[in-house]
Amino acid sequence: MIPAGFLFSAVNAGIKSPEHKGLDMGLIYCDKDASVAGVFTANQIKAAPVLIGMDLVKTGRSRCIVVNSGNANACTGTKGIEDARAVTAAVADRLGVGHNEVIPLSTGVIGIGLPVERMLSKVEELKKGLGDDIHAFSRSIMTTDTYPKISFRQAGNAKVLGFAKGAGMIAPNMATTLAVVLTDAVIDPQVLDNIIRKSVIDTFNAISIDGDTSTNDTLIALASGYVQEDVSTVEIEIHDVIQELAMMIVRDGEGATKVVEILVTGTINDSDAKTAAMSVANSLLVKTALFGCDPNWGRIIAAAGYSSVHIQPEEIEITINGYAVVRYGVEADGFDENTLNDILKNKEISITISLGNGSGRFKAFTTDLSYKYVEINSAYRT
């Protein structure tokens, strides 16, 4: 399942602390010049690796991605840029590629300088370890994720392989979370850029765990160009890989006990549908009610109502897992709260909200909000 040309490696560099023993630094190497494209966080506070990566993808060509978890290298000023460049330069020198052909990706705590010395001392080990262990690599970018996120699709003769990390600070209107998509298809950088920009619209940009958009969100795609394949075939599979990674992130949302799909239809345009869907997806009252299987549908309609989308209350219809909950803006005939309580015990919840007769529609993906979310996020760093 590895696209031709790519090698992987992962080590422990003690990035969280010298005592930390998990994999926290990883490398992807391509044995020839690959096309590269990327999408980056919409947060105005951009981490050093984001600023560097945004610049490097403009060249259209790359050879390496060096990743670390445990430290975001964000809000670290010019020192952060220098630190990231020191690491990418060391990787480039050791592998005999250009300094501008190594893209850094970081995730973890904001505001602390990278432990550059510890990372530099591991570059040789990273190089020596290059091989086919994609599982080790996938673990090197995990933070609060409970499992690694890998997705694979065959695209005709070409292969598409993706990695991502979750599991908090996930929100709409971001470029994406930390993710890498590799293919051995021949794809021009501009085409690759176009494919990933389209692919994130209904995938990474349709998910929300907690409404917080990170400083480090990045998706990098590399195409090694070993295999001639129809681009539209490859595009479909790249989209599928990105979609699967996005859903893995939702399923592994911090503390999540349910996966929740929110389909809004009937708006004037898709953008309005997205605004309403995300308003419901990010409502704490909706998310806690879902956690508690509380058949309190009023919270859903209220969250749609305070979004900026124009709403005619009497046109609203809501179903949950196919069960009619609201019609004409009021409780549906025959609605029974015990029935809805039972339905909400499912781990997969599908909410449809029709707001009128327009052709706009958008499907958002989110989770419930549990005690565990609070536990994880009240003790992340200390």
Place this chain on the structure above:
Amino acid sequence: MIPAGFLFSAVNAGIKSPEHKGLDMGLIYCDKDASVAGVFTANQIKAAPVLIGMDLVKTGRSRCIVVNSGNANACTGTKGIEDARAVTAAVADRLGVGHNEVIPLSTGVIGIGLPVERMLSKVEELKKGLGDDIHAFSRSIMTTDTYPKISFRQAGNAKVLGFAKGAGMIAPNMATTLAVVLTDAVIDPQVLDNIIRKSVIDTFNAISIDGDTSTNDTLIALASGYVQEDVSTVEIEIHDVIQELAMMIVRDGEGATKVVEILVTGTINDSDAKTAAMSVANSLLVKTALFGCDPNWGRIIAAAGYSSVHIQPEEIEITINGYAVVRYGVEADGFDENTLNDILKNKEISITISLGNGSGRFKAFTTDLSYKYVEINSAYRT
């Protein structure tokens, strides 16, 4: 402390269920025509009492407010309007005032019809009970509040008395939560309207518990006109009463263990400062970090960064309870995370965020997010 002309009453009407024994229906009666003004929820889904109240305050005169907790009478369609009118008409008839002189206020679960018969059967008891028991009245509007919210100020010779309920579904850009402000000063309805609209800007509209704006938010002010007093004197005290009620709501925020003040300065205008402050105030990652005393300031800067306000990262300065945390967009010289961890053990947290040299500023008030919030809101109705 009761403004001249007003009488109060509260009963148990079994509104949550026939078995429910707490006070859940209340009445305020003015023995002469009072000036009236109101501000109402910005949610497009407006409860029946909101729609009725918005209409009634236009007359400028009122005699009664009839309140209930346990049922919001929202998303109840035309039946909801008829139900509310049946209750206000019965109150009006019994008290000998006009049908358009009784304003209904409801709070509680959305989507269930009012138990009109039970409420009508209590109107006589409400009338008979009219007196000076403001504490009983204040308890009749409580839902998940842990204590009643009453505020009083002397305004020269006049008195100002306010009531409010919290404690969830509290968010910015709303008119306000459920609140009543009474004064015996002589105030024209238009002037009263102007006073409360100005008063909510930096009070009710500056607080957020969970980012959810209710379908029922209403603030009604009545002025009985018994006392001649300088309007500017009364205005100051009305603002103070509203401010105190708003802060009581924050302190009693569902599951809150801390009160958090977020002052944003240096933006181009106050509106931008409010946008940035509310982005931080509503960030789950910030709120859970505050709950856990986690010195993870990166979450604050990230939340400012994903607001729509233009930010120059290198100009950001952050202090927490006076302690310098961020300067020039990076960790402040001498910052120590153990010191910040100790500071965050305070129950009152004051965060200042300077975003530049502009004159815009806004102070928002919020709480942390605890296990208890999840507990309360995952089991509200069932």
